[in-house]
């Protein structure tokens with residue numbers, strides 16, 4: 001917790017807050033792998049930008065420094081793994097428009113004020129994706145699983161990155177667990 005504002009550091013060391021999040025230990029967890037990679041990272045990275053489907057995902061922190069997480073449904077790639085809400089950008093949309101739509105469709109909140117944190121080319125189950133993770137600084141409403149999926153706030157020190165798809169694991173390890181963006185949010 002070094003480097004965090006004092007109040008935020010207190011939040012992260014206050015175990016009582018974790019009671020509001022569903023304990024991951026109580027949940028069944030069974031990652032079903034996505035399709036086997038069919039392009040190497042080098043091949044993915046060489047694809048022209050208009051030949052990859054864009055995916056946008058949003059990372060949101062609440063006032064307690066907890067991050068919003070959802071569980072992927074059965075029957076989709078990475079079924080039952082955890083994810084940051086988001087989805088595929090439609091052809092007529094900007095990334096920002098897609099983020100607003102996906103958050104309304106999936107977790108019932110209105111989001112605003114985005115900053116790109118990390119992006120990566122990945123093999124999707126049917127086509128290559130370029131996945132973009134945005135930090136979302138403002139939101140309105142109370143999130144819930146609009147599609148019946150589990151949605152919950154998770155303390156940063158309770159995140160087990162192994163429960164997320166591979167691209168998201170890199171984001172968590174390099175950006176979220178470093179607390180870099182938490183400090184930015186709480187400074188304004």
Ligand SMILES: Nc1nc2c([nH]c(=O)n2[C@@H]2O[C@H](COP(=O)(O)OP(=O)(O)OP(=O)(O)O)[C@@H](O)[C@H]2O)c(=O)[nH]1
Pocket residue numbers: 034055057076077078082083084085086087088089122124125129131164165166167168
């Ligand atoms: N939402 C989300 N998708 C992720 C994450 N990490 C990651 O690799 N993906 C991948 O991004 C791809 C598209 O995301 P999605 O399944 O949410 O797309 P979507 O909401 O448009 O789904 P739909 O096509 O069923 O409407 C999936 O193949 C998924 O595995 C993540 O943290 N959140």
Ligand SMILES: [Mg+2]
Pocket residue numbers: 085086087088106
């Ligand atoms: Mg989605």
